[in-house]
Amino acid sequence: MTPATRPRPEDPAAQPAQGDSPGPEDAAAQPTPSTRPEDSAVQPAPSGRAAGEAPLRRRLKFLPSGLLASAAVLAVGVVIAALVRGAAPAWGMAAGVGLVAASYTLSSLAIAWADSVNPRLVLVVGLVTYVVKFTLIGVLMIAVSATGWSGLPAMGLGIIASVIAWTTAQAWWTWHGKFTLEFDGK
Numbered sequence: 001m002t003p004a005t006r007p008r009p010e011d012p013a014a015q016p017a018q019g020d021s022p023g024p025e026d027a028a029a030q031p032t033p034s035t036r037p038e039d040s041a042v043q044p045a046p047s048g049r050a051a052g053e054a055p056l057r058r059r060l061k062f063l064p065s066g067l068l069a070s071a072a073v074l075a076v077g078v079v080i081a082a083l084v085r086g087a088a089p090a091w092g093m094a095a096g097v098g099l100v101a102a103s104y105t106l107s108s109l110a111i112a113w114a115d116s117v118n119p120r121l122v123l124v125v126g127l128v129t130y131v132v133k134f135t136l137i138g139v140l141m142i143a144v145s146a147t148g149w150s151g152l153p154a155m156g157l158g159i160i161a162s163v164i165a166w167t168t169a170q171a172w173w174t175w176h177g178k179f180t181l182e183f184d185g186k
Helices: 024-029 049-059 063-084 087-117 119-147 152-176
Strands: none
Touching: 049 087, 063 087, 063 152, 087 119, 087 152, 119 152
16 A cells, blocks of 8 residues: 555544455545545646636636726727827837736736646746746847837837736726635645
8 A cells, every 4th residue: 555545544434444455435435645635735737628727717717807908908099099199109009008918918827827736836937937028028128129119109108008907907806806715725
C-alpha cells in the first residue's frame, strides 16, 4: 500500500479487521488521494477541455464588464476623435483602447489559469505577466513615438480613458457582484 491509499490511523472504520482482506466494497470506502483534503494540493489539475473550462470561466466572471466598458470608450472615443481631429487620431484612440483591453484581458487570463493550476502560482505569474507586458508596451510606445505619428496623443487619451472605464467597471462589478470568497483548494 502506498501512503496515499493507506487508511488513516484515526479512522478505525477504514481499517480492515484482523485477517480480513479488503474487498471491492471496502476499496470504495477507503480514502483516495482525490478525496483526502490534505492530498488535494498535490494533485495535478484535471486535464481536458471540459474540465479546464469551468474553473477558468468561474474565475473570469468579471471580464465582460471591463470589455463592455472598453467597447463603450472605443465607440464614443473613435467617433469624437474622427470628427474633431481626423482619421489618424481616430486610429490612435482605437489603438489605445485596444491596447488596454488586450493588456487587462491577457493579465486576467494568465492569473485565472495560474489560480486554476495552483493558487501559489498567482503572484509569480501575475508579476511575470506584468513585467513582460509593460516591457513590450514600452518598446512599442518608443518605436511609435519615433515615427512622429499624429495619432499618438489620441492613443494616450484612449489609454487613459480605457483604464478609467475598465477600473470603474471592475469596481462596480466587485461592489454589485454576487460571489463568495471561498477556497476550493485548486
